[in-house]
Amino acid sequence: MKLSTKSKITVFTLSFFVWILITAITDVQEIIAGLVVALFVSLVAGKILFKSGRSIIASKAPYFLLYLLVLFWEMLKANLNVVMIVVNPYLPIKPGFIRIKSKLKEDASLTVLANSITLTPGTLTVDIDKDEGFLYIHWINVKAFEVDKCTELIGDRFESILRRFMR
Template identity: 50%
Template sequence: MSFSVFIVTFFTWLILTWTIDPQEVIVGLIVSFAVSLVFKKYYSIKFNRKFIPGLFKFLFVYVPVFIWEMLKANLDVASRVVEPKVKVKPGFVRIKTGLKGDVAKLTLANSITLTPGTITVDIKDDELYIHWIDVKGTDEESKKELYGKFERILKGVYE
């Protein structure tokens, strides 16, 4: 059994059930134990000293920024749908990220994709290929508008 997988699975169980009923906790312990036995060779979750501060930064800094950016993007896309004369300039952009880890890059790519008006099409090494509903420019400053806030916070979370 992998203790790290057990802990992550059990806390996920607690969050999803959102109860402190003793029966639910016991079932969660049993299911988490079984899952950690079955998946121990597939998952190598390792906690380090940055895990807890990174988790708090993710929950209390990144998630609110992401929700705010997603709300702004929803309103932008909705206004483009409602107003027929709004011009769009769709296109693909390639951004080079400074994030090193695969999970950090995946989180950035998913955050971009979950923001309306954008979709991450591919990730190769340290580059993300994104379709953007309104390409403001191909220079780095224009592209930073798309992902800059996300990348800065994720660098502090994962690295």
């Protein structure tokens, strides 16, 4: 079997499985819709799963799982921090805009980094300067204004894993 065919079959199977997981199937029409969507996804993106004999998913899975763990941990910490700010209105906060420097160059990896920062409460990515490698972020409680320090506090927790995962 050709590598591209194997890749498309795998993508079809995974897509259909995800469709079943996220929908509450109540009739045959939903199953048919899932099959059509999975077929479309496998035809469009099926050839990218396997680039050699080894699956991209298999080689990147440990980094993906590590990234999810770090993301959820940072979201938990940020949520607790925002809860403390809401519960105690006298807690001094210092909102402001800062920028961080990223070494990531690809659009997809910069988007994942920006979305990860935005998903952690208290931070919101407002702009990306791809040419210079800066992300502009609104931070609910600015702890530093120096680019290097802000990069260390906000961006490095995600970027080190993203460099390995998104290459």
